[in-house]
Amino acid sequence: MYNPTVARLTYRALLGRRRAMILFLLPGMLLLIAAAVRAFNGADDQVAADVLGGFALATMVPLIGVIAGTGAIGPEIDDGSIVYLLSKPVKRPSIIFTKLIVAIAVTMAFSAVPTFIAGFILNGNGQQVAVAYTVAALVASIAYSALFLLLGTISRHAVVIGLVYALVWEALFGSLIAGARTLSVQQWALALAQKVTGDGLITSEVGLTTAVVLLAAVTIVATWFAGFKLRTLKLAGEE
Template structure:
């Protein structure tokens, strides 16, 4: 961890329009949870639908995209990354620091609101809230790593990330059964299912598959982002 890099990354994420989105999106989820609870009372099916589809299926990847790409892509676009790379420090440390900040953002603005929405909708019964909260936490970490890699690899990281979320996670992942094994959303659901009471949450990927894939994707994306950042440094020096 580099405190200076972390401070600059936090300032970049929270001090621009991204900061507004990071606050508004989870606020809308919590508002919807309140309205649904008032209108329908304590209903397990509705709670699962809201938390699984809206929170874990939409909120988490969206905020992971905002935090992951925003942690570094803006610095690459405006050229300020040159000043950061000029410092004598390992490139992997820069990436890891930015990833920690991005994961912190998804935890604060995606996982925690998901947990709170679960409490509003269904209380502490059946472990529903904590299950979806933990599922959002691990899925948010994986999304942050993947989208951080995109932020280093392409100037169109947001567009590519949206296409991935909308086409693969939402469309292909929901309608093509075999593709769900490679869905971050399904990995999060697998953990949520393991934490909640049996039969409350369903997932198409077993926990023994989901956990290794979550770790593999997160670590691989971090490693490739570090290599890519080092490549950018060499290109700049040439």
């Protein structure tokens, strides 16, 4: 299913100069914030959890997911260059699967790794905070990549829709409306982080089993539907 040629082209598109600047900006901000907080506040487990939960997981991970997920396929569909790829003897589900793997890898690299480093800067991984939020960032990267790859496949406004979901639904509504939290990738990921710390330092509105099932279901369904939409995309001259 994995196609190295498609992967190479997708990496090149995602890590081009403009997108790479944005991808490096958010992790850089997290590390600067972590260093400043540690310098002025010292090592504090609760503060570390607040920084990693409030900025890393709630803001950085979904935004990088938007950039990587939609950028893996959206621009090719928008400018029509996808027809050159679809005209090659490559199965369309293979294209989606490969682009998803690339989007996940990029999202993990630019979100989970900086989260782990920031956690150590903040409190030296006291009470497993750095590991917990790194696990949350890793699993959230998978679900976000699948969701935003699907958006890039079905809509020309995928980036806008993705930003609305990440910043309005999860960050705003999720902090104000209890019911919205249960439909939040962030909360599902927090359930795994809560399991790692296991002491009440990190809490989630969703139980662990429910969170795992929802994360898996969203990833599988979004990937399948993206593949379905690409399979039904007609090239010029196709009947």
